Amino acid sequence: MLFTPYRLGLLDLPNRIVMPPMTRSRAGQGDVATSLMADYYAQRASAGLIVSEGTQISPQGQGYAWTPGIYSPAQIAGWRRVTDAVHARGGRIFAQLWHVGRVSHVALQPGGGAPVSSSPLLAEGVKVFIDPDRRGPEAGVGEMVQHSAPRALTVAEIAGVVQEFAQAARNALEAGFDGVELHAANGYLINQFIDSQANTRTDAYGGSLSNRLRFLREVTQAVAEIVGGERIGVRLAPLTTLQGAVDDTPQATYLAAARVLDEIGVAYLHVAEADWDDAPHMPPAFKEALRLVYGGTLVYAGKYTLARAEDALRRGWADLIGFGRPFIANPDLPARLQRGLGLTEPDASRFFGGAGAGYVDYPVAG
Numbered sequence: 014m015l016f017t018p019y020r021l022g023l024l025d026l027p028n029r030i031v032m033p034p035m036t037r038s039r040a041g042q043g044d045v046a047t048s049l050m051a052d053y054y055a056q057r058a059s060a061g062l063i064v065s066e067g068t069q070i071s072p073q074g075q076g077y078a079w080t081p082g083i084y085s086p087a088q089i090a091g092w093r094r095v096t097d098a099v100h101a102r103g104g105r106i107f108a109q110l111w112h113v114g115r116v117s118h119v120a121l122q123p124g125g126g127a128p129v130s131s132s133p134l135l136a137e138g139v140k141v142f143i144d145p146d147r148r149g150p151e152a153g154v155g156e157m158v159q160h161s162a163p164r165a166l167t168v169a170e171i172a173g174v175v176q177e178f179a180q181a182a183r184n185a186l187e188a189g190f191d192g193v194e195l196h197a198a199n200g201y202l203i204n205q206f207i208d209s210q211a212n213t214r215t216d217a218y219g220g221s222l223s224n225r226l227r228f229l230r231e232v233t234q235a236v237a238e239i240v241g242g243e244r245i246g247v248r249l250a251p252l253t254t255l256q257g258a259v260d261d262t263p264q265a266t267y268l269a270a271a272r273v274l275d276e277i278g279v280a281y282l283h284v285a286e287a288d289w290d291d292a293p294h295m296p297p298a299f300k301e302a303l304r305l306v307y308g309g310t311l312v313y314a315g316k317y318t319l320a321r322a323e324d325a326l327r328r329g330w331a332d333l334i335g336f337g338r339p340f341i342a343n344p345d346l347p348a349r350l351q352r353g354l355g356l357t358e359p360d361a362s363r364f365f366g367g368a369g370a371g372y373v374d375y376p377v378a379g
Contacts, residue, residue: 014326015319016351019061019333021310022243022280024105024191026061026333029326030347033283033314033335034064034109034194034248038079038142038365039150039372044069046081046091051098052373056344058104061333064194064246064283065095067111067201070181071174072123074202076113078144078155079366083108083181089188096189107192107246108185110178110236114202115163116256118143122161129170130163131206131228132213136257139200142365150366168216171228174202179235192244195232197270198285199248200256203229207270208260222266226273233277242278246312250285252293264299271307282307283335286315300330319350345377354378 019026041047054063069075069082082088092108099106115130120143122128140157148154166174178195185193197203205211206228212219218227229247236245251267260266271282284303286295304311313325314335322334340346342359349356363371 015322015334016347019310021062021333022192024062026105027059028061028347029333030061030350031283031312031314031333031335032057032060032063032340032346033285033337034066034196035337035341036066036077036080036365037372038077039367040079040081041091041150043085043087044075044080044082045085045087046095048094049369049373050081050091051095052369054095054106055098055102055104056373057340057346058099058102059345059347060104060340061347063099063104063106064335065092065106065108065190067109067196068092068181069111069113070177071112073129074112074177075121076117076128076160076201077142078121079150083110083184083188084177089184092185092188092190096191100189105191107194107244108181108188108190109194109196109248110181110185111196112174112178112202114205116160116201117141117163118158119161120145128161128163129166130202131165131211131218133163133165134211134213134257135162136160136200139257151368152366155366165214168218171218171231175228175231175235178232179239182236182239186240192246192280193236193240194246194248194283195236196248197229198250198255199253200258203232204250204256204258207266208258209266210259210261211257222269225266226270229270230273230277233274233279237277237279243280245279246281246283247274247279248283248285250287251299252295253285253287264302268302268306271303275307275309279309281310281312281333283312283314286313297328297330304330342375344375349378352378
């Protein structure tokens, strides 16, 4: 089933393989996508769908050095080089729209200000990547540091961030993307509103579950007004506790989130399963419940093998499967999987920053 076509919104996918978002920290001056990035994504255009690396919607939304933005004219032009290259190879690509919230550092924030979040809570041990000497991505030299203490967004500022997501979606269409994915997972800003232990607000955006889902709803609705529901995906991570975001009742919370997104009519939910050793297991009953409450396309990602992917598709939990790290070192991953060929192991020392080595120099199968 993995190699059969699939209709996703307005797109006809040649297979059910998704290249999920993976931060590679290769953006150039001004956080602009480069020609090297265009080569990287074009090499992987045989995926049924590519979702770009997280792309900050504003300067305030950045949490790591050398990640690309989509809020300036130069950034839009840079991403146009990428989408043109992918489309020239017959591929399809969505932009992942990203605001990191508290997972940032004053060195990355406009004017050296504090990062923002749902609440003024520090996540101890959560680190971000900065370039204190401003040597740039090609040097590949940076520093991991504890994220800076955040401040809570005001209600008026929340409305502003919602509009920044909408403008970023508009910019993504101008840049030639086929759609957008909202990053509502992994402890970033939208997730900081959703998860109970990251949100201590007492106003309309905190407390009850419906209040904690309000920001997700408002962002998604605002983006849908720009691009249409058929061009939107939303990434959720129901059981992960990344970046210090923890929910007390994750199954109830994320089934409710899925209902909200079903009501809005987004094209897909991208479920990030925990993929580290000893990670919490996502029970089959939970996956079945998601299928019952959400009527669109379900994408699952998290250490999937060919066998696990086929099993998920056959059981009906998933419609599409994301393969993350295998795509780093195997630009022709769909062909390798279909032909039963061995996979190249990636060089982890070159995951973040640097130039073309460990990025665009992995071979395709003969």
